[in-house]
Amino acid sequence: MGRNIRYWYTYRTAVAVVLALLLSAAIYWLYTQQVTCDAGPAGCLVKLSVHPEDRLFANQTDPGPGVVIVGIDNKTVQHAGTYPISRDQYANALQVLENDGALVVGLDVEFHDATQNDAALARALAATKIPVVLSYPASVLEDLQSHSGTVVQAGPSSTPPGIDQAPLRAFRCLDPDALNPKANQNAPCAQPNPNIVLGSTDLVLDADGVVRRIPLFVQPACFAAQTCTSAQIDTFGFAAYRASLPGFQTLPALQESGGMATFGSAFSMSVDSKGSTLINYSGPPGNFAHFGHYVSLDDVGTAPASTFKGAIVLIGAYNLSGVNDEQLVTTSAGSNATLSMAGVEIHANVVQMLLGAQAVGGSPSKLLTPEPAWLILLLVFLLGLATAVGVSRVSVLWGLAGTIAALVVFTFAMSALASFGNFVPDVFHPWLVVALTYAGVTAYRFLYEDREKRKVTAIFGQFLKPEIVEQLAKTRRGVDDILRGGERRDITLLFVDIRGFTSMSESMEPPDVTELVTTYLDHLSGLIFKWDGTVDKYVGDEIMAFWNAPRLQDNHALLAVRCAYDLINHAPELEQMLLAKGLPPIRWGIGINSGPAVVGNMGSRSRIQYTALGDTVNTAARFCANAPAFHVLIGEETYQMCKDYIAVDLVPGVQLKGKSAETFRIYVVTAIRESPASPWVQFPTEMATQAHHTFTSHYTQQTVIAAGESGSRDILVGEAAEQALAQRGSSPN
Numbered sequence: 001m002g003r004n005i006r007y008w009y010t011y012r013t014a015v016a017v018v019l020a021l022l023l024s025a026a027i028y029w030l031y032t033q034q035v036t037c038d039a040g041p042a043g044c045l046v047k048l049s050v051h052p053e054d055r056l057f058a059n060q061t062d063p064g065p066g067v068v069i070v071g072i073d074n075k076t077v078q079h080a081g082t083y084p085i086s087r088d089q090y091a092n093a094l095q096v097l098e099n100d101g102a103l104v105v106g107l108d109v110e111f112h113d114a115t116q117n118d119a120a121l122a123r124a125l126a127a128t129k130i131p132v133v134l135s136y137p138a139s140v141l142e143d144l145q146s147h148s149g150t151v152v153q154a155g156p157s158s159t160p161p162g163i164d165q166a167p168l169r170a171f172r173c174l175d176p177d178a179l180n181p182k183a184n185q186n187a188p189c190a191q192p193n194p195n196i197v198l199g200s201t202d203l204v205l206d207a208d209g210v211v212r213r214i215p216l217f218v219q220p221a222c223f224a225a226q227t228c229t230s231a232q233i234d235t236f237g238f239a240a241y242r243a244s245l246p247g248f249q250t251l252p253a254l255q256e257s258g259g260m261a262t263f264g265s266a267f268s269m270s271v272d273s274k275g276s277t278l279i280n281y282s283g284p285p286g287n288f289a290h291f292g293h294y295v296s297l298d299d300v301g302t303a304p305a306s307t308f309k310g311a312i313v314l315i316g317a318y319n320l321s322g323v324n325d326e327q328l329v330t331t332s333a334g335s336n337a338t339l340s341m342a343g344v345e346i347h348a349n350v351v352q353m354l355l356g357a358q359a360v361g362g363s364p365s366k367l368l369t370p371e372p373a374w375l376i377l378l379l380v381f382l383l384g385l386a387t388a389v390g391v392s393r394v395s396v397l398w399g400l401a402g403t404i405a406a407l408v409v410f411t412f413a414m415s416a417l418a419s420f421g422n423f424v425p426d427v428f429h430p431w432l433v434v435a436l437t438y439a440g441v442t443a444y445r446f447l448y449e450d451r452e453k454r455k456v457t458a459i460f461g462q463f464l465k466p467e468i469v470e471q472l473a474k475t476r477r478g479v480d481d482i483l484r485g486g487e488r489r490d491i492t493l494l495f496v497d498i499r500g501f502t503s504m505s506e507s508m509e510p511p512d513v514t515e516l517v518t519t520y521l522d523h524l525s526g527l528i529f530k531w532d533g534t535v536d537k538y539v540g541d542e543i544m545a546f547w548n549a550p551r552l553q554d555n556h557a558l559l560a561v562r563c564a565y566d567l568i569n570h571a572p573e574l575e576q577m578l579l580a581k582g583l584p585p586i587r588w589g590i591g592i593n594s595g596p597a598v599v600g601n602m603g604s605r606s607r608i609q610y611t612a613l614g615d616t617v618n619t620a621a622r623f624c625a626n627a628p629a630f631h632v633l634i635g636e637e638t639y640q641m642c643k644d645y646i647a648v649d650l651v652p653g654v655q656l657k658g659k660s661a662e663t664f665r666i667y668v669v670t671a672i673r674e675s676p677a678s679p680w681v682q683f684p685t686e687m688a689t690q691a692h693h694t695f696t697s698h699y700t701q702q703t704v705i706a707a708g709e710s711g712s713r714d715i716l717v718g719e720a721a722e723q724a725l726a727q728r729g730s731s732p733n
Contacts, residue, residue: 068311069294079298094132097308131195132195164222166220175189197242240351280353491599493560496589512582527570568683
């Protein structure tokens, strides 16, 4: 099996599918690691800090008049002359807001330490007729721990201990001794103020330090310290929302079960392992001010009463210089960038999200629904498999275009779900699996094709000129397409052999024989390559070449004849090279034949060669064996294919074994022309012969020449053959 999975175009789909499955499994594992890392360091192996729930497109909307931010800003501090500002200023603001018709006032301000102005605020809180939410944070974010879907504040008795920052008893209790500094400030309220609600302003940060979720279930530090009996308080935003409802004191608490937080029959929202839910930000930092839902604390009392009427008012530090009350958030309007948002505005976004929790009049709920893990797993595997199959079946460029198009379509489709249905899709991991699958399949494809090119070069590099080898290497199916185990096709074969070389070589030194053969083979092979021929093999001094394989050539017979012309025409050039090396001049004859033959990769298990077999091959070899020096003998089929371009003489008196003299004809080529209308050019046989005689006379070792001449197997052709036949016919038996 392993040995067979090497043919890209045979097993490409199987290989691509296996690759897609492996990558999909790896990507889904990375997704689970992201969830684990966000939940806490335990079990987190790979910290990615990649969050696909961040939306891609702008989502800046008017949060609506239901929530108003009253900011403790630079203007407020400048007018007050000090920071923290006096608590009687909060008391005055509370009275104004109540008179203006605010539903709820939330104070995102820490009131855990005593000051000289506490009495004024305590009286205002005791007298208020509207619910007031007081901030109860952990001392620092690092003091937060996660346990069974609940965020736990570290108190004095925790390990490690934390600072209990519960608001002063005077602000949440109606006890007569609440303002007495000598009274036990950690004692539970004997008379709790029914209009005072504690809300956690704690935030949970994802692994990249960005606030995307809000914890809904918080255990206060006082519970661990046993100074209160409340095991759970609501997050600040939910506490303000709940307090705005009629009879909020009797409403059911938020319950968590099976990854869902349920508020009675009003709504349910999905939560993670920390009991946190995604925040649906209405826009970037400053969005509330942009739509006119922001008032400076310094302007409370002068702002129109309609600004606060029927609204949930949250008071807190807002872009206050020198006060670090901001966290990074992700908002669609920030081009998916992380921006610093004031804590009070984060909680305001939570409130406006909860106010729109129930779908009304066709408008979708503002609660965000994250994509479930099973759907992410399904999408990752389906997209990975679709990419693998698609890319493996088309070209690389079409695969790239299709991959980009699929990513664009997928992104816009999922973004539409996010925009119109508050569905929060995971786009990153599907992106990743599509991109990696395309890259993996393409890389494997290039590795395979590179190997196939190297195999083609190894097989054909010594038989074909480089340009043809390069063209064959680009064949779609590589070697598997070129070498199909043998096929029958019409080809033209050319054999060329040195006349009398066996006898000549016996009279020469071995190094001279080697040098002569090497020079001869190199020179003639270059001319064969010039005419796009395939050099099949060398057998001693004999060269076998053919045309129309491995690639198709319509004019293969004419190419072979033109090559033969060049082989003879360049004879003087080769002989001069040999003479310069002190080697004897040589002569060669050429045989050409066209017809059917079996062509393919043949041989034994230990040695395979691309070659041709058949009677056409054998006949061409016999033509060569009988060809006089610097003559070209061709068969009938070759002549018929080239008759408009060559002139021939019939060769009489040559009978090949197994061939009928009546039906089998042999021709010697005498002339050639470029086109049927071009003038004839005589074959350079006479020129080559004269040059050979000239170089022979200059060669000193005439015994070598004589040996070659004595071993010649030349036959007579043309007029000489006819005269010889006439003499044979007139001689007595």
